[in-house]
Amino acid sequence: MLPFVEMAINYLHEGFDVGLWLSSLTCTLGALLGAYLGYRLAFVILIASQAFLSAYLFVRGISLVVGGFPDEIAILKDMFDLQEPDEQVRPDLPFLLYGFSIVVLAMMSFKLQIRWIYGKKLGGDHQRMVEEEEIV
DSSP states (O other), rough: HHHHHHHHHHHHHHOOHHHHHHHHHHHHHHHHHHHHHHHHHHHHHHHHHHHHHHHHHHHHHHHHHOOOOOOOOOOHHHTTTTTTTGGGOOHHHHHHHHHHHHHHHHHHHHHHHHHHHHHHHHHHHHHHHHHHHHHH
């Protein structure tokens, strides 16, 4: 007999585990919902990830000149408790300002790109620019 069939028969003889089936059902429904939302919002997800990555790289480039941004390796070591307690990275004011500016720039970039791309459908400034380019 196949091993997985034998395991299934033994499982049924031992009893029904509600927690296992409930967690399996929850994971399956979550995966299906995530796949559906990923399919429907793929373009928005792409714009949001590009906006965040661009904002991070912009602020990280400025921080290399200005200073005050801790090393990513130190942050990762601190996250996974690989550093000694006296070497831990503490979020000071410049680091918090960098983080805040990354979030603000990402939101501004996302809003600008959404307006630029979907302005054509809404009849905004982008639509007028496209019409002018077609005339020329």
